[in-house]
Amino acid sequence: MSPSPALRISRVSKHFETGKGRVTAVDDVSLDIMQGEFISIIGPSGCGKSTLMNMVGGLLTEYDGDILLDGKKVSGCQPEIGMVFQEESTFPWRTALENVAFPLEAAGLTRDKRIARARDLLDLVGLSGFENHYPAELSGGMRQRIAIARTLAFEPRILLMDEPFAALDEQTRLLLGDKVVQIQNKLRQTTLLITHNISEAVQLSDRVLIMTFRPGRIKRVIEIDLPRPRSSEMMGSEAFGRYVAEIWQDLREEASKGLHDAEAAARQG
Amino acid sequence: MVAVGQVKSGLRARTRFSRVTIYRIVALVVIIALWEGAGASGLFFRGVIPSSVFVTAALLRLLGDPVFWGHFGVTLFEIVTGFAIGSALGMLGGLGIGMNRYAGQVFEPVAEYLASTPKVVFLPILLILFGIGVGSKISLGAISCFFPLALSIAAAVRNINPMYLRVGQSLNLTLTQRVKMIYLPALTPAIATGLRLGFGIATVGCLMSEIKLSNKGLGHAAMQAYGRFDIPTMLALLIVIFATAALGNSLIGRLIRLPGPTNRRVTHVPR
Secondary structure, three states, rough: OOOOOOOEEEEEEEEEEEEOEEOOOEEEEEEEEEEOOOOEEEEEOOOOOOHHHHHHHOOOOOOOOEEOOOOOEEEOOOOOOEEOOOOOOOOOOOOHHHHHHHHHHOOOOOOOHHHHHHHHHHHHHHOOOOOOHHHOOOOOOHHHHHHHHHOOOOOEEEEEOOOOOOOOOHHHHHHHHHHHEEEEEEOOOOOEEEEOHHHHHHHHEEEEEEEEEOEOEEEEEOOOOOOOOHHHHHHHHHHHHHHHHHHHHHHHHHHHHHHHHHHHHHHHH | OOOHHHHHHHHHOOOOOOHHHHHHHHHHHHHHHHHHHHHHOOOOOOOOOOOOOHHHHHHHHOOOOOOHHHHHHHHHHHHHHHHHHHHHHHHHHHHHHHHHHHHHHHHHHHHHHHHOHHHHHHHHHHHHHHHOOOHHHHHHHHHHHHHHHHHHHHHHHHOHHHHHHHHHHHHHOHHHHHHHHHHHHHHHHHHHHHHHHHHHHHHHHHHHHHHHOOOOOHHHHHHHHEEEEHHHHHHHHHHHHHHHHHHHHHHHHHHOOOOOOOOOOOOOOOO
């Protein structure tokens, strides 16, 4: 682990102007992510975690504070930061292999090279044998693995995942979590995961950040000191349960604030 | 109708004809029978509905006539050229209107008003600009197919799944790469439908202007036959026009390969 962080988020805030006035989505968030570290950000809906992700990914460019990648300010989208989205994002007109090769094609790699690389990555996410299948012929979990492989294809310094498994059923989600752990063991990919699933965060992360409900601040950072390699099997262990309970303690308060807020808005509405 | 029943059962016995094929043949036979019946009924002026035998004879005579092929060539050239120009500009215009919000706000209302205007009103202007020859026909064909194509593609651009565009954005793709690797493949079904529609409309535009004022082409020949009250020849020409339009349409449908597993069965075997 290098002493200087791979990604430094320094005193970042983001305000939106709405009809009802200024809304602070993200308030003074600072975070250092070290090389090879896996960090989860967890928080209730509306805590600004997706806003934070869009700022790091360069989709949102106007904010206060600094986001530095290897000491250089992030301005706009760049291939060094790879994003995996919650929504379906595989291209239906491309086969699994062609989907994974997409960023390599954009980067101008020769056909042979990108096919070889895409094959390796499909293998990594456990989809070898499905190279020539179209997304419509695959399950949601498989499609999301294609999206992950596609993002890993251009070897980003940072992998940003915005609730990548939120649209999947619980069992698929657990198995995909195991898959991510395996990939993590192989690549030591520096990763920032946005999630609202507590056990997913505990299972995958080195550190879990709990965010407050609006305005989004970092409420607490919890180091997950569980032995690696991990898998979904350890979810029954006592240590795992303690982490989950600890996070829920903190999160519960924030989530109920969010719920209360939403109900109040609906009543006015 | 006894004859129809016999044809039907005769065909059903041979299993290599699908049900749809049989129904199509039956429909054709019924239409021809109705046609012959109406002609023989005496309800219409003599010669207005000539027997299909005469129409077939006229068609065969036309196919052996070099003058006919001259007209045919002129019309084909007009349709293809007008369609090519109109659809190329229509696609560019549609992409522009759809991709750029301001271009959309400025041009889309205008395009929508113009799209619902019958394009034949432009014919006098086009005749002055391009003359009575192929120029005015090509330009009317091009104008006719420009608007529906541009509007349908603009609408399709706005319907592209925004996630595809976000993937492109996150990879920092250039405009050319985004058009080539995301917009065009995502739009292929809309483009295919638009081109087929546009081809039909370009055909209508070309033939309409030929019928109105021209000295060459199938429309001109049909009007000449009409002037001579040579109804079988006129109908034979209309059949040729119909067949050309239908052929062109299905050719376009075949040339554009739809992306994705449209014609494939789901065959995934879990490993």
